[in-house]
Amino acid sequence: MAVRRLRFTFPTDLIKEPVIYLIGQRFEVITNIRMADVDERTGWVVLELEGEAEEIARSVAWAESRGVRVDPITGDVIEG
Amino acid sequence: MSYAQHLRCRECSRDYPLAALHVCEFCFGPLEVVYDDEAIRAAVSREVIASRPANLWRYREFLPCEADSAINIGAGFTPLIHAKNLGKALGLPNLYVKNDTANPTWSFKDRVVAIASSRARELGYEKLACASTGNLANSVSAHAAAAGMEAVVVIPDDLEAGKVLGSSIYSPTLVKVHGNYDAVNRLCAELAGSRNWAFVNVNVRPYYAEGSKTLGYEVAEQLGWRAPDHCVVPIASGSLFVKIRKGLNEFAKAGLIDEPKTRMSGAQATGCSPVATAWAEGSMNFRPQKPDTIAKSLAIGNPADGYYSLVQLRDTNGACASVSDDEIVAGMKLLAETEGIFAETAGGVTVASVKRLAAEGRIDPDELVVAFITGAGFKTAEAVAGRLGPALEIDATVESFEAAYQDREGVPA
Numbered sequence: 001m002a003v004r005r006l007r008f009t010f011p012t013d014l015i016k017e018p019v020i021y022l023i024g025q026r027f028e029v030i031t032n033i034r035m036a037d038v039d040e041r042t043g044w045v046v047l048e049l050e051g052e053a054e055e056i057a058r059s060v061a062w063a064e065s066r067g068v069r070v071d072p073i074t075g076d077v078i079e080g
Numbered sequence: 081m082s083y084a085q086h087l088r089c090r091e092c093s094r095d096y097p098l099a100a101l102h103v104c105e106f107c108f109g110p111l112e113v114v115y116d117d118e119a120i121r122a123a124v125s126r127e128v129i130a131s132r133p134a135n136l137w138r139y140r141e142f143l144p145c146e147a148d149s150a151i152n153i154g155a156g157f158t159p160l161i162h163a164k165n166l167g168k169a170l171g172l173p174n175l176y177v178k179n180d181t182a183n184p185t186w187s188f189k190d191r192v193v194a195i196a197s198s199r200a201r202e203l204g205y206e207k208l209a210c211a212s213t214g215n216l217a218n219s220v221s222a223h224a225a226a227a228g229m230e231a232v233v234v235i236p237d238d239l240e241a242g243k244v245l246g247s248s249i250y251s252p253t254l255v256k257v258h259g260n261y262d263a264v265n266r267l268c269a270e271l272a273g274s275r276n277w278a279f280v281n282v283n284v285r286p287y288y289a290e291g292s293k294t295l296g297y298e299v300a301e302q303l304g305w306r307a308p309d310h311c312v313v314p315i316a317s318g319s320l321f322v323k324i325r326k327g328l329n330e331f332a333k334a335g336l337i338d339e340p341k342t343r344m345s346g347a348q349a350t351g352c353s354p355v356a357t358a359w360a361e362g363s364m365n366f367r368p369q370k371p372d373t374i375a376k377s378l379a380i381g382n383p384a385d386g387y388y389s390l391v392q393l394r395d396t397n398g399a400c401a402s403v404s405d406d407e408i409v410a411g412m413k414l415l416a417e418t419e420g421i422f423a424e425t426a427g428g429v430t431v432a433s434v435k436r437l438a439a440e441g442r443i444d445p446d447e448l449v450v451a452f453i454t455g456a457g458f459k460t461a462e463a464v465a466g467r468l469g470p471a472l473e474i475d476a477t478v479e480s481f482e483a484a485y486q487d488r489e490g491v492p493a
Contacts, residue, residue: 005103005108007382009368011367034107035107035108035109037365039363041363041365042365042367043365044365046108069368073103073108074103074269074272074285074384075317075382075384075385075386076265076317076380076383077211077268077272078211078213078234078261078264078265078380079210079211079212079213079216079380080187080189080212080213080214080215080216080316080376080377080455
């Protein structure tokens with residue numbers, strides 16, 4: 001089993017969609033929300049995904065295909 | 081000695097030991113070093129600090145590692161100049177420039193890496209690593225070389241030649257990654273999570289970030305032990321922007337300066353402006369961006385301290401400008417032509433932003449303003465190549481010289 005800590009950023013048109021619920025339904029992945037801030041224009045959720053590494057990767061790819069931006073929780077690790 | 085006590089989560093205030101940790105296990109908030117403020121206040125004085133060598137270790141009590149065993153290649157205590165010519169051009173008679181191009185590897189990153197590398201060695205690490213668009217890689221490579229540590233620096237494959245050379249001269253393991261910006265970032269995040277290396281801005285980030293505070297200390301000392309009225313700082317991850325003000329606050333807490341009322345304003349390139357965009361929209365939530373700017377050292381689309389930068393902009397009544405690539409180049413030229421300082425593109429962003437903010441009335445002409453110039457121009461020579469005046473090409477005769485000199489473009493006969 002693997003655990004990944006990620007930050008999902010939602011564009012305005014996805015704010016009303018239950019993306020995280022659907023990840024839990026469609027994939028063998030446990031979602032654990034740790035921090036979040038969502039308003040009517042944008043939102044982010046910091047969460048832990050637990051499961052087989054490949055299944056987590058598939059769930060992330062699916063979220064990205066829906067328009068969610070997925071980043072490491074540290075923000076960009078590359079710096080000037 | 082260091083008066084660091086522990087790490088504390090900036091969100092939920094949980095405490096952690098002074099280890100290689102960077103996020104809170106409970107809320108994933110960032111961790112920050114906490115010091116014994118009373119002990120620092122008792123230990124420091126203006127006289128003691130002023131008597132020490134001109135590098136950042138003169139502020140040793142405020143730093144999270146032991147100065148006596150630190151990796152010291154001479155970072156810090158760079159010139160602060162009263163930029164009278166640039167100030168005249170911008171209508172800001174009290175404009176100062178903090179020239180951090182004068183660091184050992186020609187950028188402010190020497191400050192953060194001096195602290196990160198020293199702390200990494202204290203924690204027992206033998207390898208220093210980073211993912212960088214140039215300046216950070218240069219500094220990590222140099223500090224590792226001086227310390228006899230191994231360096232692994234990961235860079236995108238489209239960097240300016242000067243920035244690549246500025247790392248490879250120190251013989252690190254230099255890894256050039258093919259792929260777009262997101263791909264490079266993801267690979268590096270994975271490497272940082274899976275290797276037992278000191279990734280300077282990831283697992284030792286709380287210590288790394290403390291290096292930026294020294295810019296605040298220095299400016300206050302160089303102004304005669306007072307805080308500026310207004311700082312204009314380039315924003316990449318946002319850490320520098322936040323820590324300069326933290327440095328001023330800590331100096332006041334230690335009784336070295338009066339309580340600062342410094343306004344903090346930010347500078348970004350339009351091609352990567354998540355903080356400036358959120359500030360303009362009045363939002364405290366920034367949206368990550370895909371960077372597309374010549375200011376590669378500021379090309380952080382998802383800044384770790386973006387939220388805290390927005391908080392600081394709000395709390396200090398600051399403003400945040402974003403400027404185009406053409407304005408960046410014009411800013412680089414203006415700084416060079418007025419003050420004799422050749423800055424990299426990030427410096428162009430800062431100067432162009434000062435110009436914009438002054439023109440918009442967001443900087444009061446009476447304010448004592450400090451503009452932070454964070455890296456040297458030879459690193460990004462490509463940005464101005466082809467945009468500068470040509471040389472006069474002549475035969476080796478006085479007549480040829482006279483003719484060419486008379487015909488100089490833009491000079492009246």
